[in-house]
Amino acid sequence: MGAARNGRHKAQRHCLGGYPDTTLAGAREKAREARSKIQQGIDPVVERRALRSALLAQQVRDITFEQCASEVIKKKQAESRNAKHAQQWENTLKTYAYPVLGKMAVADVELAHVLKVLEPEWETKTETMTRVRQRIEAVIAWATVHGHRSGDNPARWKGNLDAILPKPSKVSKVKHHKALPIDDMGEFMAKLRQQQGMAAKALEFTILTAARSGEVRGATWGEIDLPNAVWTIPAGRMKAEKEHRVPLSKQVVTLLESLPRHAEFVFPAPRGGKFSDASMAAVLKRMGVDATVHGFRSTFRDWAAERTSYPHHVCEMALAHTIKNAAEAAYRRGDLMEKRARLMQDWAMFCSKIQPKGDVVPLRKAEV
Structure with a gap:
């Protein structure tokens, strides 16, 4: 009985900080705050663990779009036998996506942000911007699978951007290579x-x-x-x-x-x-x-x-x-x-x- 009681008290032990970082007066103030929370039915130990867990979760979510894109590009470099293809990924994202999305937390990227990347040159550089959209979609999909964000992919075309942007085939003029008769x-x-x-x-x-x-x-x-x-x-x-x-x-x-x-x-x-x-x-x-x-x-x-x-x-x-x-x-x-x-x-x-x-x-x- 006594052992169980001692174990319970040990499990509920709450660290107030060590000397000299925490003064005696500071420790007494923290102790009063802890007793007050216990009286309110709040376990300070559980609360502290929850805060630490929330902080770690937030750190995972705070990864930027550019950091996610870097991981996707590494994956493309490993998969592709053509180094030029992976380089095109990096170049197009750096030129068009990073100025808007690069430093944003990937969890915060929404449809309005994707449109800010695509809309200005959608009708003048349709083929390029179509590839940019596909690459943004791939980066966000990677981020979702790895737990850095949740919800729908704002760069998805079908049932999403297709309701806002003109269809590429309607605005893109196909340039044929000049051929000899x-x-x-x-x-x-x-x-x-x-x-x-x-x-x-x-x-x-x-x-x-x-x-x-x-x-x-x-x-x-x-x-x-x-x-x-x-x-x-x-x-x-x-x-x-x-x-x-x-x-x-x-x-x-x-x-x-x-x-x-x-x-x-x-x-x-x-x-x-x-x-x-x-x-x-x-x-x-x-x-x-x-x-x-x-x-x-x-x-x-x-x-x-x-x-x-x-x-x-x-x-x-x-x-x-x-x-x-x-x-x-x-x-x-x-x-x-x-x-x-x-x-x-x-x-x-x-x-x-x-x-x-x-x-x-x-x-x-x-x-x-």
């Missing part, structure tokens, strides 16, 4: 083959493979299988992060066989390493051609659609486009190499033939 390809390629320098060779290779500029600039000899006429681009260098095999036409194999192999890259810069993104564009500018490097993918797609009978999915796979239809993607597991090899050979042959211009001459003469 189909019938100009033969004449252009003949002039291109007269150009000197590695960038001109790289541009020819880019056009004949219908590849993206970055994929070509980063191509290494280790990816090229000349005996089997295949270029295998690893997943880490593809936009869709999936390995892509490119069948090489006879013209492309001949081009590659003519190149020196003293460097790692197939098309090395004059001082070694990869050449810049502007190098192939400079070739077009020097030739006086009003088109972009990426635009030749559009020319290839137009030619395949208008001048050939190759199925749509074969042409899309040649461009390494992702199959958006989930059911179709599930069933199409092969890469259609044989069909794509014929397609790319036909494209190379078309690019090597100058198309006649002027009036069309009828095959059958009219009767006099």
Whole structure:
């Protein structure tokens, strides 16, 4: 009985502070306050624990939006094989979100704050601001899951911002890459083959493979299988992060066989390493051609659609486009190499033939 009583008194013992920080007079005053609370039915020990717990909880909630974003960016850097993608996250948030949300406690971010970030440039930089919205939503979702805030996500689009901001597709003007007309390809390629320098060779290779500029600039000899006429681009260098095999036409194999192999890259810069993104564009500018490097993918797609009978999915796979239809993607597991090899050979042959211009001459003469 006595032991239980002693235990109870021990559990209720309340520290008044230590000497010399707490004076005798101060200790007596704290003791009077404690007795007063006990008389009111308040346990000072329980109250103190509750205050400490509330303080710790508040410290968790007081983490800023920028601190949360930093953690999300670290996660993206670990997940992404493309360092540029994670850097874009950091750059866009730093430019557009941090000036408004950066130093705010993430728990305090509301719809009005998100709108303050998005509204000023939503209609002039729609594509960029759409990405900013998605990234703000991701940061707030991370904060919610980690207990730094609760409630709905104020950056959510459906059933939230879509009721306030114009739909991106309604205000965004799609900018198409300038493409060369189909019938100009033969004449252009003949002039291109007269150009000197590695960038001109790289541009020819880019056009004949219908590849993206970055994929070509980063191509290494280790990816090229000349005996089997295949270029295998690893997943880490593809936009869709999936390995892509490119069948090489006879013209492309001949081009590659003519190149020196003293460097790692197939098309090395004059001082070694990869050449810049502007190098192939400079070739077009020097030739006086009003088109972009990426635009030749559009020319290839137009030619395949208008001048050939190759199925749509074969042409899309040649461009390494992702199959958006989930059911179709599930069933199409092969890469259609044989069909794509014929397609790319036909494209190379078309690019090597100058198309006649002027009036069309009828095959059958009219009767006099």
